[in-house]
Amino acid sequence: MASIKDVAELAKVSRATVSRVLNETGQIRESTRACVHEAMKKLNYRPNPLARSLATSSSNTVGLVVTSYRGSFFSELMAEVQESVDQQGKLLLVSRAHRSRDTELRAIERLKDMRCDGLILHARNLYDEELRVLAEDKTPFILLDRQVEGLEDRCVTFDHAEAGRMAVNHLIEHGHQKIACLAGPRKRLTAQLRFQGYQRALREHGIEPDESLVAEADYDRIGGRRAMAEILARHSDITAVYSCSEEMCVGAFDLFRERNITVPGDISMVSFDSVDVCTILTPAVTTVHFPIKEMAVRASAALSALLNQQTLPAPEIFAPQLRLRHSVRTLD
Amino acid sequence: MASIKDVAELAKVSRATVSRVLNETGQIRESTRACVHEAMKKLNYRPNPLARSLATSSSNTVGLVVTSYRGSFFSELMAEVQESVDQQGKLLLVSRAHRSRDTELRAIERLKDMRCDGLILHARNLYDEELRVLAEDKTPFILLDRQVEGLEDRCVTFDHAEAGRMAVNHLIEHGHQKIACLAGPRKRLTAQLRFQGYQRALREHGIEPDESLVAEADYDRIGGRRAMAEILARHSDITAVYSCSEEMCVGAFDLFRERNITVPGDISMVSFDSVDVCTILTPAVTTVHFPIKEMAVRASAALSALLNQQTLPAPEIFAPQLRLRHSVRTLD
DNA sequence: TTGTAGGCGTTATCAT
């Protein structure tokens, strides 16, 4: 591979000059510029980004931290970030954080080691304080789906509790009282919020939440099926279900199909959803939409603005949105 | 950030020694090793991978080239590769090639510029010859879902034509004769193969393929819906559909639902599938499974073997597999 | 076992 030195020699100039035409910096005579360009073509020269990074300690690279690679949620999230980063002419580095503070820290470090220009963090376990400390040093970052005091302008968030409340409200307004909840892992903050929304909606209508109507799963399909089975074993007379993820909703439908339970005939359903899986089900399921794609795009844009020293767009809290479909029956 | 130099000074040794303990190379007295380690801890030293790459021209990085980031197929493909690369302790760089030879070449170059140790290519447009030429130079690569003469041991492939034949055969064996085809983009080789499988199955049973039973789409949901509508406009009496992608199948179901067409009552369906979307539909759709996930894992493993100079596992042609579900009715 | 010194390919600061 030809290096800048080869180009310099062939063009009979110094490496500095080649560097200048390369970066269009400084003043260069048109003739020498042409000469250099010719030499570059002739040698099929490609600048070495690693060397450049070493010299500038920046890398034209964006880092993304996620807790998992699996499942359509993360897949689409990564794809979306990939897309926008790509459009900014940068490369994306993704690093997985698994499920602890420690591994999240490591994931971030790997990315900083690579001198990423900026980071997008979908970090679930770090303490707010750690994040604030992190914000002190060089590498700028955006927090995806997380609210941290003092870092509001770096947060792209969603109101999970309100979303949950809306979903369950919808059910109650249609006459449902005995509403089951397929909940996410309790130790995840957003799962808690979604659950709180459920409780809040019930209480607002004078219904006391009943723990035995709730079952927990890891947001996944088979977990959802199992959780649904658990609840039905305890209460065969529920009239509605509030699912905290689309995959759990699919799992519940698996069970319904097996047992010839019809939706919304026997049971009404409202689910969280972020990649429109619920529209594939029959009937299409009414959802509260968690716009992870839009949020991902927003995060990339915000980071880009940060990197270019532009004024940050106002921090945005994405609003939940009810998407009415055909899975809710009006009870009389 | 502390550099190797700082560590050396603090430990009162040379940078070479630090480098040695870092890479566990050469012989070092236990006491100095300890000393160096201590210095590293004290300074919270982290080696700079960029500098290392520059020096060794290798980067502990794997590159992946895809034609698109969108859609569950690519999402899951990337996630899967991400997972295995991650487990090898490496970082993944993904680059998009869009839809032409030229852009594919560029995508590959970007990755080579970054000195990726190896590449996984899902390259659709490069000529076989170009790939062979590419194989000459340093960076090793694996071809995903593509067969190239002379590079057989670097190919992880799937028999699309046979898969298509199996699918349509299944339909014919259940008494169907007038079988529509939701085809992928003709200019893509694998789409052609899937289509050829359709033709072959028909001919083997003495049915002459009828172009008006075929409609093309870009493997996507709305395209599938439109294509299905086109065919139905021409032939309202088809009894079965062969869909070349799961998303098109979902699109067709969208139409069916609108028009109260039942599956398999009115129309039977067999579809290609790679991420099990078809099991979400009602009824669950019988599919030929295109095991992209397994293939992605295989590709990563093969690349890893290549990188470690291990003997390559025998090249594998993944076999199509019919997954019987409930979307095919037996015609009498 | 350890140190010296040159190189990896750029950028950037001075001069000229």
Add this chain to the structure above:
DNA sequence: ATGATAACGCCTACAA
């Protein structure tokens, strides 16, 4: 407008 030259942080002969 251009050229030396010293970083950037690490690796690796070659010496000692």
